[in-house]
Amino acid sequence: MKPELPPVPSEQEGVILHQASACMTVSDVLSRIGDKWTVMVIVTLSQGSRRFSEIEREIGNISKKMLTSTLRALERDGLVDRSVTPTRPPRVDYALTDLGRDLRVPLMALGAWAGANAGRIEAARMRFDLAETGGAQPWQTLG
DSSP, rough: OOOOOEEESSSSTTOOOOOHHHHHHHHHHHHHTTHHHHHHHHHHHHHHHHHHHHHHHOOSSHHHHHHHHHHHHHOOOOOOEEEEEESSOOEEEEOOOOOHHHHHHHHHHHHHHHHHHHHHHHHHHHHHHHHHTTOOOGSSSOO
């Protein structure tokens, strides 16, 4: 039997939303900002406005299609601003919005936590794998 969780209040005064609705909202946001390419774009743009090719070069190992898709999603979510300067060829710059800049602090904190705990996570994975496979490598347990 699942424990009953208290309802989470919405931003609308006096309205209480069901916990599942609040979880879906958080899940939706986390799926965007937790994506590895999103994190890399936010970190890159936290250093200032960049052109597409500069972002691509700084991140490395990202396809044009994936970078385009990530930038468009971030623009849609209000985290990145795209500005076009009418020159020949047109100059397109990307920069973090206020909302995107607000995201830097929690992202950097999460990155610091990941770096500080990477060894502990790897050790836990090794313990788990050893217990699950009896010491065999994962490819050795396949039938």
